[in-house]
Amino acid sequence: MGEIDGGSREERSWTFLSNHGHVLVALSRDPSARLRDIADAVGITERATQAIVRDLESAGYVTKLKVGRRNEYRLHPDRRLRHPAESSTPIKALLSIFD
Template sequence: MEGVPASHPGWTFLTNHARVLAVIADNRTARIRDIAARCRLTERAVQKIIADLEQDGYLSHTREGRGNTYRIQPGKVLRHPAEAGLTVAALLSLLVQDETHRTRDPEPGTGGA
């Protein structure tokens, strides 16, 4: 599938919940199938994550035809005490970029990571 990142073995910096939220922030009408492919998760895992995010008030959805439109609550504060006071909007401002930034070469001196 075009635009789907290659899988990566080992640990990563972000949780699956953060990844799903970032994909939804990029596309509020994304299908679960597409979210799963982009996050390299199963559709069932994405359904569970969305349910978690909705249950705790970070996300809601409305049914539109055969699909969903998601709404993120940007002012909601992150759950972990280490991120006390950090909002969803602040997190997403770091994670969500337009495609030109994702595919652009890293800036000199950043080590490319």
């Protein structure tokens, strides 16, 4: 068994949110963040972050806006979570946990 506060290496090898969830939370915290900064915060590559943002865009959770030379992201908080077990819950309920 692992330590109570830190846990063993095995216990720390998974999280409750997917990388898609982590990127969504990062965008909700800073809609004008650079993908490089989001990638660093989530702990994934910039390329993986780009793919996730494309997924979120194509599913209607995020709209990318060009502001000068930068991108800004508008979230659509009334969109529902994708898994059938949570499909009646809007993403704003999930995001409110991280405010």
